[in-house]
Amino acid sequence: MDLFTPSVQHWLDLAGIFVFAVSGALLAVRKNFDVVGMLLLASVTGLGGGLFRDLVIGAVPPAAFTDLGYLLTPLAATVLVFFLHPQVERINRAVMVFDAAGLGLFCVTGTVKAHAYGLGLTASVVMGLATAAGGGVLRDVLANEVPSLLRWDREVYAVPAVVGAAAVALLIRAGELNGVTSGAAAALAFVLRLLALRYNWRAPRAWHRRSRRTEESEGEA
């Protein structure tokens, strides 16, 4: 199901992949990886979430491997960061805003596609989250970092994605999903993520943690 005209949706997808890929390439530079590492992290960040979704819902070969534009967009992001790394770092705040836009877009399209492949609404919401956040998790795992999605000292990322995806699920149930309403759901996730960044919204940690114990058992887990 195309929510917008096919070509508009395609360009939005490419834009989302591009900004995610930029974040992957930037992490590669910070970790002192070479250009191969930059391209791999860019690809995994931009395409990983959708790839995971497509494998789970049985949409093989995944869109990432059937559309040349998808495959080449991370290459463009890598070239940009390779030559203009300091400038891109300097607009890191703008990158975060674009990343939030990608988050909003992908949690919507991921939910819609999963539902179109026959998943239930709850499972589709999970797939919407996976589409939006999966690439970033894979990026961090490959870079041998604790995924920022899991860290308590990072602004919430999953919550806006789940809210946007759940809004889509409610719209599907109500039979009201169309270009306008799904755009509104994406905007909702986008704005929530921006607010989280602006006001440092963080998710809570378990009650009654004992910090001593936390440190002692660091190596035991």
Next chain:
Amino acid sequence: MDLFTPSVQHWLDLAGIFVFAVSGALLAVRKNFDVVGMLLLASVTGLGGGLFRDLVIGAVPPAAFTDLGYLLTPLAATVLVFFLHPQVERINRAVMVFDAAGLGLFCVTGTVKAHAYGLGLTASVVMGLATAAGGGVLRDVLANEVPSLLRWDREVYAVPAVVGAAAVALLIRAGELNGVTSGAAAALAFVLRLLALRYNWRAPRAWHRRSRRTEESEGEA
């Protein structure tokens, strides 16, 4: 193939997912992750092994995304650990026993399901092991830990799972697989794991290691 009545098997599955998910949520607390990290680690630990098996055998969408109970059980485990973390830690020994029960259950159901989807007996045993141990490996990878399955200073986990899965394969070959015999195979894996915990059974490391070399090349690998 349902070994027990469908509803009994379903409840056993949910119980197994629950105890695995608890171990994931506990690791998240020890690593100081937030509630999003707890839920993600709980889900990955509880559902990851079966998800990997289903992708490999072509059972898409995987059971984890078609059965709402599967999807929501890790949420229940996360809520429990979130509010009652110290109490759950205190019964860590009991958690290990339940985890061993999950191990016994999943190595059996994983082997049976893989064989039902047309895999050979040896490949089905590998899938039984992957079902039982895969979630824990994914949990450790996401938490940026060396998987405890690989560590020599951990009691054997894979061996009981392989023994249980191999017992199922032999039963299938002999045409003797039914609710009673498969329950016995699960009990065998369960007891072996408990004995491993009780008597600190560990798997051997390679012969003639040179410890100096091990340390020197730590960073080179």
Next chain:
Amino acid sequence: MDLFTPSVQHWLDLAGIFVFAVSGALLAVRKNFDVVGMLLLASVTGLGGGLFRDLVIGAVPPAAFTDLGYLLTPLAATVLVFFLHPQVERINRAVMVFDAAGLGLFCVTGTVKAHAYGLGLTASVVMGLATAAGGGVLRDVLANEVPSLLRWDREVYAVPAVVGAAAVALLIRAGELNGVTSGAAAALAFVLRLLALRYNWRAPRAWHRRSRRTEESEGEA
């Protein structure tokens, strides 16, 4: 499509899996893992790239689980390294040469198989790279190491694989793919990798990195 007679190709595949599996088992010994860890890293290194490719192109169950020889080869590699670890370490240079041969072989067979399953030529090249390099990346992720594929201080590995895979894609387009030409493409990747090892060819890092910044933000990424 079999490029060589089926049995020749099968033996080449097994040889490639074997040398990759040896590198996995060796890393496990260096990381002080037990025999379970050795077998898991050997299996993942030998079979992981092809497994990923088969999941993506929809060839399920993957070849790794339908051919007993594929499944058992990592076991043989583990037994070898378990008993003869110091001797295998001593011929580490020879292991690198065999690994380069595996790289050449798998980038060719991976590209051919992906194209046979309907992927476009560019996507097939990516799958050729994934087949050749994916197992090593999974090995390093499981061992909690930064994947050597990403590190700037390692000789290039991805570039020879991409060149070999791209040569196959050009041969397919020209209708000239056969046993001889595909063997030449594998040899090209093999020789490039050997030259990279001999002359320490490394891939460049991004321009204008600021080393201070790199260190400061190590923990932020």
